[in-house]
Amino acid sequence: MKKIRKIGILTGGGDCPGLNAVIRAVVHTACRAGIAVVGIRDGYAGLIHKDVRPLALPEVSGILPLGGTILGTSNRDNPFQYAEPGAGGKVEHRDVSAQALKTIEYNEIDVLVTVGGDGTQIIANTFFEKHKLPVVGVPKTIDNDLNGTDVTFGFDTALNVATTAVDKLHSTAEAHHRVMVLEVMGRYAGWIALDAGLAGGGDVILVPEIPYRIEKVCDHIRDRAARGKRFSLVVVAEGAKPEGGQMVVARKVNDASDPIRLGGIAALVANQVEDLTGIESRYTILGHVQRGGSPTPYDRILASRFGYHAVEAAMAGKFGHLVGLRGNEIRTTPIQEAVAVPRRVKAGDDKVLVAKAVGTCFGS
Amino acid sequence: MKKIRKIGILTGGGDCPGLNAVIRAVVHTACRAGIAVVGIRDGYAGLIHKDVRPLALPEVSGILPLGGTILGTSNRDNPFQYAEPGAGGKVEHRDVSAQALKTIEYNEIDVLVTVGGDGTQIIANTFFEKHKLPVVGVPKTIDNDLNGTDVTFGFDTALNVATTAVDKLHSTAEAHHRVMVLEVMGRYAGWIALDAGLAGGGDVILVPEIPYRIEKVCDHIRDRAARGKRFSLVVVAEGAKPEGGQMVVARKVNDASDPIRLGGIAALVANQVEDLTGIESRYTILGHVQRGGSPTPYDRILASRFGYHAVEAAMAGKFGHLVGLRGNEIRTTPIQEAVAVPRRVKAGDDKVLVAKAVGTCFGS
Amino acid sequence: MKKIRKIGILTGGGDCPGLNAVIRAVVHTACRAGIAVVGIRDGYAGLIHKDVRPLALPEVSGILPLGGTILGTSNRDNPFQYAEPGAGGKVEHRDVSAQALKTIEYNEIDVLVTVGGDGTQIIANTFFEKHKLPVVGVPKTIDNDLNGTDVTFGFDTALNVATTAVDKLHSTAEAHHRVMVLEVMGRYAGWIALDAGLAGGGDVILVPEIPYRIEKVCDHIRDRAARGKRFSLVVVAEGAKPEGGQMVVARKVNDASDPIRLGGIAALVANQVEDLTGIESRYTILGHVQRGGSPTPYDRILASRFGYHAVEAAMAGKFGHLVGLRGNEIRTTPIQEAVAVPRRVKAGDDKVLVAKAVGTCFGS
């Protein structure tokens, strides 16, 4: 096996608290093993635009508790389908992967560590399979919906932000006899809504995996009112949808044909509940607040472990693999396997059963 | 002057962190002076519906750090114009103040302490002026827009919640090169937006008092981009409005004729900025999260002082007055004077000047 | 198998954020299954003193986010060796277990759920083995040192408090060029120190399981100073001890013969470092602050799952067992097995390796 002299690292997709902890651990661990590290700016975009810089200990000093990523990230940077303005202003997609590979070669990068979600990892795997590029993946998704790991860093931080919001809404809802609707992240997987609802004692939890019926939701709220509980808290994932209905996450003005879309699912649910039960309803849309801020200790530790083991995996030649947490141990999984299907909430999940046992309604 | 034997206390209007600290201080201070206290449920509604109960030390034990109000509150409880379903299902407004006065008399309440905003205090003052009811007001408004006091409790807590959100958005905005729009409370006064923007280093602050021009806002964001600042943070009060424009706070489905309304000002600004600058924009609507949770130490101390001085004012016969903070001292002001005009942000306010000096744009 | 009609629940030993979440989940789950619940005050003491009261849904409403335990707890309540003042004022230990059993019988408790650490569970197991009392254990230890579960609730909360302190010390240490010593909980197991040190980027971590040499610690601090790092952060478990040395946790005045004891290990380390390196050193003793406050979402969810599964285990007749987390699943283990040996930090633990890789010194 070829000795590794230089590791390149990039962070792709939506940002996530803990990315800097991964970068720091990679740099420290590599440094100890006599391996140099270079950072690639803005995900794969940095490979395309040759935006690469050395990362040594001073560059990662003090970044452990910081949110965001010192490397920047990008959502639209697939080198195999790179979007560029073409003739007549129309966007065209081209394969610029050769350019990316040239940057890797020029910078003498022996192994590429890709920190990102399924989008980022599928690209990494394509480089690995088609071009034999040695890649090691580090899973990252705020929604916690990646297979190949029990948990991803960033999720605990987002959960803390969401639960803090549930706690705060509780006191004000109680004082006012209101229904409070809190929209949290999760377009396709409802883990944040489920966990924040369970942790915060939400009365209703709506997730994309369990389509809801608004009448069920209203019945539950009315039942509570009848038992003297003068308020109810609804935690709703942005991708939640009614039985037989559609997602309503888009919020552009040009969706004006469908006015509900502008306020999202939170507005829809709050309005329907108010109309059907007659109880005043208010909503909060947490949005990117959930992605920001200093990672929790849990996330910092997990991210540090991932960074350390990514370098270990690189040195062990585990290319095309993703590091991940299995129980209490860090293991690697082939990327292909990890990204095949997302990890989604199941109706029989232990946490769903527990939530139901403590009185939560899932609207189904 | 008649010796006071019993004080009644109610909390009216929107809830506010610190209400429980006021109640606790009133009960303790009265208790020490040999005065009994009764609590009236849900603001003036409790007077109308005879919902009154004794408050002694055990009832207020442990409530100091709690958000909300153990007495409940109500927004629609004006005894002089009480809304009730009349003939044919139509809502009719009647004067039921006699009923309220009867409750006061029956419960032998010598002084009524009314904790609330201008709505609550105007009613209190009407009781005082028309019916000689001895009232003492304690100012409460999350928006900090009441005259008669330099600061109201609850504001510092709301400011902390809003600033935490700004801080969190910073890291994620920076990682992604985005514009983040944060909508905070403030329909008629922009204090929360101004202070959270100043404290969080917001790049743009939009308040109701300073109508904005969206082109100015976009110019500022473009200027930042040109200087290499790849993100911008916009803090917008819910009541902010464009020059010559209208407020867009209503968010009911039946406002569907005007789809913007559903997402509020945050959606409007985010969409316009994205369309005009081409930079991806996202928004967060904090909503009632700002009203909830445990009050900050500042608010707990201020609220405790207000409670203490409300009883002192009652014993000194300062009826029809409001306690308030002036510099570092608690003083009383006639309610009438305090509620005459709201305290609003002025373009020449010191904090506006400081915000401008550190590079913030107000869109004007 | 006998049908269960009533469950008794007690919380024993040091308190722990999440206890109320367990109690709430037990009551809800039992209630749904038609089982009554009674709460026993102050651990086993309530059995001895007949302090038992019904727990229904209203009693557990709103307690999910609260620290402490609504049942109270006690450290000195072993019914098999109950300490009572005997003749001549001397404390005598008596077996009052018959009295405890009588309380259980009188209250028609079919199953006793014991929430507590090894002390509490050993007593539970003795009742189970000697008296055939149907018991189900729920593990609780802030130090996370119980076998039978991968993690205990309360630990994540304590870790958050400790890491917040490390973060805060960082900025002040850096401004001043100082050594900051932070003493955290952990008499026999160093998990809080290890995790808070790893999460906070501590430069030195001292745990009971890895005896330290002060010269090694000082060398590391001097090395950092030589590299321009003008400050260092030492996270020390209260039970940490020098190679060949003793614990210094006792802090009573009557330990005055050994003055170090009064300030504990934090004072000892801070003083030695200052004397040996000449760099100003300061210390913080976090103490019970780590046990207090609202549990983190992680702890609330884990505690809720434990409570739910304790009732499930009771209904399944799994007596003499402890519920616990294994990977992502809740499983039961015989109490005897779980309490046989504590779970302690090993020098080869993955987190120790990661901490070393990012530059942390363990003093050995």
Added chain:
Amino acid sequence: MKKIRKIGILTGGGDCPGLNAVIRAVVHTACRAGIAVVGIRDGYAGLIHKDVRPLALPEVSGILPLGGTILGTSNRDNPFQYAEPGAGGKVEHRDVSAQALKTIEYNEIDVLVTVGGDGTQIIANTFFEKHKLPVVGVPKTIDNDLNGTDVTFGFDTALNVATTAVDKLHSTAEAHHRVMVLEVMGRYAGWIALDAGLAGGGDVILVPEIPYRIEKVCDHIRDRAARGKRFSLVVVAEGAKPEGGQMVVARKVNDASDPIRLGGIAALVANQVEDLTGIESRYTILGHVQRGGSPTPYDRILASRFGYHAVEAAMAGKFGHLVGLRGNEIRTTPIQEAVAVPRRVKAGDDKVLVAKAVGTCFGS
């Protein structure tokens, strides 16, 4: 008046959350006015050692929410009495102010902005009076004991940390029937203890300005126990002292002749209370945790205003003055006047009266 072209800024004495906000506001405001800024490292030490560097907008980008100070600080840097190792290793104090003045002249600093407490300001004033150096002071003291301003930045942050600790101790104290003693900062002024005690509902508050009698403290704790309150919380300033007694803050091993000193006042009080009342007592020493971390919004706003007005004062030629908050306005005061006497808690202070009214004992 001479036109100002360059401002020098230094931060002296203990660090304080908000220092970076001052620096940022000074740089922005000066920059807008066409004035250059240079930063002096480590307080006056930077003047002595010629450690001066330009501060422009990029240097202050992102520092608003950071604790500590990007300029560093120093406690032992008085240029009029500078401590240096002399002949035979003995420390000698020399006047090196000429060297400091030379650095100012060489760097063409027109005005020196000194951010610091009384020590820092007295030195600044000596430069102003003896050497006609144009100085503008910005008050900074975590203890809030400076005259010339109603409040200093950093205090609100320290108060938040201390109150959070009181809140956390509450739940654990209640579960265990214990006395918890929390030592907070304040050697000569008890503002943090007073405010944290008031905000957290402390049962006993001990401050340096009101010498206590331990019997009074124990009587209060026993009274509470008799009323069924099974726990008590004591908030004690590090400089609190018994009637006729001494401070016990020093904690060096070589104070071993007086073992109490090692654990400080917290250990002393906890031990005495336990011995006299028989109730288990525990203590926490918060230490520098109070100085660290991100400043609260209140402190960031106040610090920004101070920075802005320091530049305004410089441009207005208000040399030898200190900016400060008076009510809601920023005013300047001659430094000499401001540092003449410290601002200390008085027995008749409104907050002391309020604390007493809600049942707090001051031990006197």
